[in-house]
Amino acid sequence: MTYLAQVINSTIREITPILLVALCAGVCSKVQVFNIALEGTLLMSAFFAFLTHYFLRNIFLSVAVAMAVAMCMTLIMSTFIVKLKGQPMIVGMALNTFARGFTTFLLSVIFHTKGAVNPSDLKGLTKFDLPVIKDIPFLSTVFGSLTVIDYLAFALAIAMFIIMYRTVIGFRLRALGINKSAAGSLGINVPRYQILATTLSGSMIGLAGCLLSLGRNAMFIQDISGARGYVALAANNLCKGHPLGAMISSALFGFTTALARSLQGTAIRQQLLQCIPYIATIAAMAFYNAYARAKAKRRSL
Amino acid sequence: MVFEMKHITKTYDTVVANDDVSLHLNQGEILSIVGENGAGKSTIMKILYGLEKPDSGEIFVGGKLQRFHNPSDAMAVGIGMVQQHFMLFEQMTVAENIVFKNELKKGPFMDMERTVETVRQLSERYGLKIDPAARIADCPVGLRQRVEILKILYQNANIIIFDEPSAVLTPLEVEALLETIRGLAKAGKSIVLITHKLQEVMAVSDRVYVMRQGRVVAERMAADTNMEELAMLMVGHPLASYEIDPPKPGATLLETKGLSLVENGRQVLSGISLRVNAGEIVGIAGVSGNGQSELIRCITGLEKSTGGQVLVGEKDVTNRSVREIRDAGLAHISEDRYVWGSAPEGTLEENTLMARQDEMPFSSRGVIHPRAIREYAQRLIQGFNVKASSPAQKMRELSGGNAQKLIVAREMSLDTPVLICCEPTRGIDIGAMEAIHSRMLQRREAGAAILLVSSELTEIMSLSDRIYVIFEGKIVGEFQRGSMDDKHLGLLMVGGSIEHE
Numbered sequence: 001m002t003y004l005a006q007v008i009n010s011t012i013r014e015i016t017p018i019l020l021v022a023l024c025a026g027v028c029s030k031v032q033v034f035n036i037a038l039e040g041t042l043l044m045s046a047f048f049a050f051l052t053h054y055f056l057r058n059i060f061l062s063v064a065v066a067m068a069v070a071m072c073m074t075l076i077m078s079t080f081i082v083k084l085k086g087q088p089m090i091v092g093m094a095l096n097t098f099a100r101g102f103t104t105f106l107l108s109v110i111f112h113t114k115g116a117v118n119p120s121d122l123k124g125l126t127k128f129d130l131p132v133i134k135d136i137p138f139l140s141t142v143f144g145s146l147t148v149i150d151y152l153a154f155a156l157a158i159a160m161f162i163i164m165y166r167t168v169i170g171f172r173l174r175a176l177g178i179n180k181s182a183a184g185s186l187g188i189n190v191p192r193y194q195i196l197a198t199t200l201s202g203s204m205i206g207l208a209g210c211l212l213s214l215g216r217n218a219m220f221i222q223d224i225s226g227a228r229g230y231v232a233l234a235a236n237n238l239c240k241g242h243p244l245g246a247m248i249s250s251a252l253f254g255f256t257t258a259l260a261r262s263l264q265g266t267a268i269r270q271q272l273l274q275c276i277p278y279i280a281t282i283a284a285m286a287f288y289n290a291y292a293r294a295k296a297k298r299r300s301l
Numbered sequence: 302m303v304f305e306m307k308h309i310t311k312t313y314d315t316v317v318a319n320d321d322v323s324l325h326l327n328q329g330e331i332l333s334i335v336g337e338n339g340a341g342k343s344t345i346m347k348i349l350y351g352l353e354k355p356d357s358g359e360i361f362v363g364g365k366l367q368r369f370h371n372p373s374d375a376m377a378v379g380i381g382m383v384q385q386h387f388m389l390f391e392q393m394t395v396a397e398n399i400v401f402k403n404e405l406k407k408g409p410f411m412d413m414e415r416t417v418e419t420v421r422q423l424s425e426r427y428g429l430k431i432d433p434a435a436r437i438a439d440c441p442v443g444l445r446q447r448v449e450i451l452k453i454l455y456q457n458a459n460i461i462i463f464d465e466p467s468a469v470l471t472p473l474e475v476e477a478l479l480e481t482i483r484g485l486a487k488a489g490k491s492i493v494l495i496t497h498k499l500q501e502v503m504a505v506s507d508r509v510y511v512m513r514q515g516r517v518v519a520e521r522m523a524a525d526t527n528m529e530e531l532a533m534l535m536v537g538h539p540l541a542s543y544e545i546d547p548p549k550p551g552a553t554l555l556e557t558k559g560l561s562l563v564e565n566g567r568q569v570l571s572g573i574s575l576r577v578n579a580g581e582i583v584g585i586a587g588v589s590g591n592g593q594s595e596l597i598r599c600i601t602g603l604e605k606s607t608g609g610q611v612l613v614g615e616k617d618v619t620n621r622s623v624r625e626i627r628d629a630g631l632a633h634i635s636e637d638r639y640v641w642g643s644a645p646e647g648t649l650e651e652n653t654l655m656a657r658q659d660e661m662p663f664s665s666r667g668v669i670h671p672r673a674i675r676e677y678a679q680r681l682i683q684g685f686n687v688k689a690s691s692p693a694q695k696m697r698e699l700s701g702g703n704a705q706k707l708i709v710a711r712e713m714s715l716d717t718p719v720l721i722c723c724e725p726t727r728g729i730d731i732g733a734m735e736a737i738h739s740r741m742l743q744r745r746e747a748g749a750a751i752l753l754v755s756s757e758l759t760e761i762m763s764l765s766d767r768i769y770v771i772f773e774g775k776i777v778g779e780f781q782r783g784s785m786d787d788k789h790l791g792l793l794m795v796g797g798s799i800e801h802e
Binding site for chain 1 (some may be wrong): 371372376384388389390393397401404406409411
């Protein structure tokens with residue numbers, strides 16, 4: 001029973017960073033900016049969240065810095081793609097490669113290590129215990145040691161849904177993503193909308209970065225993002241950029257990651273376990289596409 | 302006078318698109334601007350709508366001098382334009398499309414109830430029936446155009462410009478559109494109609510400007526002119542009426558035997574048997590959507606038939622690959638010049654090379670020879686009078702008529718015994734149309750077998766030696782030149798039969 005509660009708890013904590021990144025990916029895909037730099041953005045913001053906290057010991061400032069860094073990365077990405085008409089794939093991969101090299105470099109210059117920094121005296125994000133739930137045995141473990149940002153992730157998913165599907169600004173963003181020239185013909189400054197929307201949504205990757213480096217304990221490991229950016233991209237593809245759908249698809253990937261982790265130490269080979277989330281990605285995409293095609297076929301008959 | 306344009310001149314590179322053009326529009330008037338492709342009629346309207354800036358000249362709207370930097374400026378003074386290519390958000394609803402940019406709000410939120418209601422009222426006021434909640438993706442072309450018109454009315458435009466509005470419509474939809482245009486004028490809107498369909502001009506306009514080579518060459522009241530005069534003014538020389546020698550039919554070069562197609566459980570073609578002999582043009586007459594497109598696709602290998610045979614010469618090519626069918630001696634001017642007929646993003650050279658890329662002198666052992674290709678492209682461009690700045694230009698930069706001429710040039714220069722012409726002159730001007738027709742007649746003289754599909758009945762009637770009438774995927778009649786009249790043909794095309802008369 002406790003074991004199950006722990007699995008659920010660790011699943012939730014796997015879900016939230018993916019969800020936050022997927023929400024940003026959702027906005028980017030709705031406004032037709034193909035953002036593959038999610039991974040690098042996540043890594044950079046995780047690193048700078050940790051760095052700020054390490055030197056200044058101020059959790060709020062760390063979160064703010066992480067968000068700012070993520071927004072900068074996204075701004076660079078969207079400016080290059082939208083304004084300078086760069087190939088999205090090249091721009092994204094360049095930023096990802098840069099993030100990986102830059103964080104590794106600073107890690108070795110500042111902390112003289114290439115692996116992990118785990119200062120024992122540094123606390124992570126404040127844990128937030130729900131008032132009544134913390135006294136119920138099973139649920140207290142399920143919702144144990146979650147941070148404000150974990151809860152915020154789900155609230156943001158709902159907020160993003162309302163923004164994108166109920167407000168005027170969301171309507172315009174979705175519309176211009178469907179047909180840029182139609183929006184432009186009515187006097188909308190399409191590039192400005194695209195850059196602003198992607199940059200603002202980039203702040204959510206900053207929050208995800210904080211969860212990675214400050215979520216449990218404050219620590220930074222080389223490549224701490226661990227392909228979550230790509231997984232989020234897949235999660236977003238699966239839900240077609242719908243914020244509420246992102247909760248479900250992120251849950252799928254969070255669950256498989258947690259599953260892989262909980263199976264560690266069993267007879268199954270480590271490398272195989274690490275494949276689980278990615279195999280699930282491919283399987284989910286394949287199933288979804290097959291389903292969508294079948295549905296389209298039924299409609300056309 | 303709701304607007305006046307004075308001495309507008311606009312040049313692109315070396316081409317003078319508008320040369321000292323002056324025109325005006327009166328309140329509640331329907332004004333047509335006619336001219337061939339490239340005559341400058343679209344350019345002058347783009348200038349009025351703020352899409353292009355003139356090199357010199359002045360625009361007055363409501364008596365005030367205006368300088369437009371973009372369409373928003375034009376919209377702000379009440380000018381709206383229904384573009385030839387619709388600017389709509391496919392996955393959104395009719396109402397959402399109409400209010401975009403001027404949304405009805407409740408705080409930061411969309412007020413959908415009020416939006417739908419407003420759009421409904423607007424559509425009722427102008428008699429433009431639409432369902433505000435329908436998704437654009439589910440609307441046929443005619444409805445989409447109506448949405449475009451409503452979009453402009455929603456923005457309170459007084460001057461509405463229609464750019465080739467009937468090019469994409471079916472005959473019934475055209476009727477409805479003309480009715481709409483009349484209604485709008487009656488409601489006090491002032492209309493500018495850019496077109497080269499003279500029947501429509503005569504049907505709705507009050508006044509007509511004729512443009513040629515960037516200039517306004519004539520201004521007429523519609524009541525004082527006729528189609529013949531306008532056509533002459535447009536092309537600048539009298540239209541050739543085709544004098545066709547009697548056919549000297551030879552061997553059958555193209556034949557279908559009981560060709561059938563079942564698509565999604567629907568019988569699209571049933572037992573089509575036709576033959577085209579050397580030295581004759583055979584037309585297929587029918588209302589669009591009665592299986593013409595599918596028939597041509599089955600013959601040319603773009604679609605697999607489900608029964609029957611296709612013979613090119615002696616050879617059975619039923620359901621062979623496009624390549625094999627073409628190699629058997631068939632060339633194909635396809636229905637849609639950008640989908641099947643050319644690669645819009647490719648250069649003119651690349652487009653002229655298509656289908657010949659493996660031949661000497663254009664390539665040998667898999668390596669292409671750029672100089673030979675360029676010379677060939679230049680020859681076709683000159684030979685067919687294609688207006689292009691260079692063979693390295695992209696296909697999509699050409700006007701529709703010129704793109705079509707290049708495709709026709711390519712397919713005809715293959716000198717195949719069988720030539721299929723599918724809507725060879727759709728959406729192009731009279732000059733280009735004549736050029737294409739005379740080339741077709743030349744090929745006929747040279748002994749080619751030509752199969753012609755066209756939604757323009759006059760085109761079929763004036764060119765064909767023989768006509769098959771197609772209705773609901775069946776051949777319902779066959780006529781020789783001279784033995785047919787429009788009335789009988791028209792009756793057969795809509796499913797009637799002559800015996801019953």
